[in-house]
Amino acid sequence: MLKVFILGNSGAGKSTFASKLSSILSADGVSVRVISAGGWARIKYPDLNGAALGERAVADLSDNPNVAIDYIRSHIPVNGICIIEGIRNPRDLAILMDPKNDLVIHLTCSQDTYNFNN
Numbered sequence: 001m002l003k004v005f006i007l008g009n010s011g012a013g014k015s016t017f018a019s020k021l022s023s024i025l026s027a028d029g030v031s032v033r034v035i036s037a038g039g040w041a042r043i044k045y046p047d048l049n050g051a052a053l054g055e056r057a058v059a060d061l062s063d064n065p066n067v068a069i070d071y072i073r074s075h076i077p078v079n080g081i082c083i084i085e086g087i088r089n090p091r092d093l094a095i096l097m098d099p100k101n102d103l104v105i106h107l108t109c110s111q112d113t114y115n116f117n118n
Helices: 014-027 039-044 050-063 067-075 090-096
Strands: 002-008 032-036 081-085 103-107
Touching: 002 014, 002 090, 014 032, 014 081, 014 103, 032 039, 032 067, 039 050, 039 067, 050 067, 067 090
Parallel strands: 002 081, 002 103, 032 081
Antiparallel strands: none
16 A cells, blocks of 8 residues: 655645546556545535634644544555545555555645646
């Protein structure tokens, strides 16, 4: 199992990049799963977004610092490639990443510097 971590600031294109990478790999017959690191919060609080969702997530993380790690681990497939986008906590990355086998891609561009539609 190879894990590819897509990191970057808000608006850097992490989700877009992860989706495009998944499409390319899948077209070549590779089994791929994309996991959004913040997916646990969106599932737990489906009616919230933006700052309200962030505030709730921070409160939950202060109660259980492993909530994102547990969510990600529960969604990692046994085979293929797992693309994990949006990890913000360095502790989560350190716990989940195997430096001998996994990859990290850090995006530093803003949305107006690239175009995946071409």
